[in-house]
Amino acid sequence: MLFENFIRSMVMIENDEVLIKSRFVQVVEGGGNAIIWHSLFGNPKRVSVDTLDLLNIFSSPLSLNDFLNEYDIGENGIEVINDLAEAHYIIPNGFDERAHLETITQEHEKVISASQLARRLDLKLTEECNFRCKYCIHFKSLDISDRINNPEKFMSWEIAKHAVDEYVLLMKHLDKKVSRITFSGGEVLLTWDILERVVLYYKERYEFDYPCSYAIITNASLITVEIAKKLKEYQISVASSIDGLEQVNDLVRITKSGSGTFNRIVCGLDNLKDQGVPVDMCITVTDDNFPYIDERMVDWAVERGMDHLRFTPDTINLFNIPVQELVIWLLKLRAYGKTKGVDVTGGWHRPFSNFNDSALDKLCGYCTPICGDTISVSPAGLIYGCCYNTNSIGSIKQIGCLGNEKKYREMICDNVVGRRRECFDCEIEGQCIGGCSITRESSTDASNPKVTQMCELHRQMTRELLLEELTNWNSDIFK
Ligand code: SF4
Ligand code: SF4
Incomplete structure (x- = not known):
């Protein structure tokens, strides 16, 4: 599954890792759509309110397996989740985004x-x-x-x-x-x-x-x-x-x-x-x-x-x-x-x-x-x-x-x-x-x-x- 592969490559987690919506996610809504962005990493995306609803399911910690068991989201839904994770809107529960950024910044500082x-x-x-x-x-x-x-x-x-x-x-x-x-x-x-x-x-x-x-x-x-x-x-x-x-x-x-x-x-x-x-x-x-x-x-x-x-x-x-x-x-x-x-x-x-x-x-x-x-x-x-x-x-x-x-x-x-x-x-x-x-x-x-x-x-x-x-x-x- 795309999403699982992505998550593994990002932070090496197990399939049953508990996920959560990032606390850095910001939203502007209008006309039945929304723009969401990550206030640290950027990555703005235009999404539908359905996608926003899907993202909000992860406002409380939830494992990917439990999520897939509970919601029938189909192949498209999996892709959407993959996109949300790629943009860091959904992260492994406990993942320290500031620490992650600091590590990356220290690498960039070499230039x-x-x-x-x-x-x-x-x-x-x-x-x-x-x-x-x-x-x-x-x-x-x-x-x-x-x-x-x-x-x-x-x-x-x-x-x-x-x-x-x-x-x-x-x-x-x-x-x-x-x-x-x-x-x-x-x-x-x-x-x-x-x-x-x-x-x-x-x-x-x-x-x-x-x-x-x-x-x-x-x-x-x-x-x-x-x-x-x-x-x-x-x-x-x-x-x-x-x-x-x-x-x-x-x-x-x-x-x-x-x-x-x-x-x-x-x-x-x-x-x-x-x-x-x-x-x-x-x-x-x-x-x-x-x-x-x-x-x-x-x-x-x-x-x-x-x-x-x-x-x-x-x-x-x-x-x-x-x-x-x-x-x-x-x-x-x-x-x-x-x-x-x-x-x-x-x-x-x-x-x-x-x-x-x-x-x-x-x-x-x-x-x-x-x-x-x-x-x-x-x-x-x-x-x-x-x-x-x-x-x-x-x-x-x-x-x-x-x-x-x-x-x-x-x-x-x-x-x-x-x-x-x-x-x-x-x-x-x-x-x-x-x-x-x-x-x-x-x-x-x-x-x-x-x-x-x-x-x-x-x-x-x-x-x-x-x-x-x-x-x-x-x-x-x-x-
Ligand atoms: S100066 Fe800092 S606190 Fe003020 S708007 Fe800019 S980022 Fe936000
Ligand atoms: S540098 Fe001269 S032209 Fe420019 S804002 Fe100041 S006073 Fe005005």
Whole structure:
């Protein structure tokens, strides 16, 4: 019997082993179907209510033999049980899933010392910006970061070149054939000269052997026609932000002197559009602009030929908007976006996206930087996991042996599924995995209420997106 074979191979049990529904099984029901997932291991599946009923029979311990004697489920039923066991929804009674995960995680951790997780170099070219957005994640994190003590606010060519050379050496050592360099800030275009020099240097010296993709995050205000042409020529992807239409944007996204930025942003975006450079746009939602943003923002994106918009509720400052209200508002914009061919997402989508991966297969964290994917270099030549993290994990001299660096290892090991004690038994423990580390770092207060607020948002949105999935059934997540 398939099921017996599977169980034997998984944990070497006897035929009369007593089975039970995992306590980590989570369910969202709607329209006569359900999505179930394992809050540690993921493995989401769409099932019928009949399957759910079958699963619930194992809410109390029951041996497979007793079950088969009591219920006439036929060949199909056996297959269903096999699937449920394969996804760990049904487990041998007493099977310690956390211990099982820990054993697997320790195996996966071996790739850290080989530095195999590193893939992307991020050059934080400057700590400066010509804007002073009211909610700015960069300046708020800078204030509480070890970067604040560094007098260098702009990256020198020497630091940039050194970082690139070390990074390529590491990629060579790891036998990786493709690389990725991103440029972040502050406002990266305040250092366009260094940015361009890095790209030209890389293209001349390394591009042939190690093809590279490039990306920048910019506030767009400094994108001239010339720069737009160069971005096109160098094939640099652009991510930018606008926080509403005209006066709404200007409530929160302001210059150093406090004036509005909308027209300057749009001018930069127009230059990009004229050159055919696509932009990935983000709208940060705060108490100030929330009441005024509506479907017109999606219409604006459509007019500009965009097919994706990210609405990101302020990640570090507590907002007064009730989470439930925010969730409904985001869903409304998302539904409207669908009718217009615009995919509306945001950070709230990440736990749902993380259903694509299972901690049984690899080290899984909230985002790729926390999993050691990124080497973010500050103007002082110090390394961070994400360009907004507050504490460095080394210096550029250590890029080559990153996997042996204690702080790098800790950053990953402390943030993978099953290691964050405060997340134990959360229904999306294996998908949210502690959420954004910048939110957690934004307060020294252990009871950081912002974390609680983001937890609520993540949980509610994940349930809603699963419900949406039940009705639309259009993602690759659910096999
Ligand atoms: S443009 Fe970006 S870095 Fe500059 S103030 Fe605004 S949020 Fe901060
Ligand atoms: S951060 Fe909050 S929502 Fe995310 S896994 Fe932890 S407890 Fe759950």
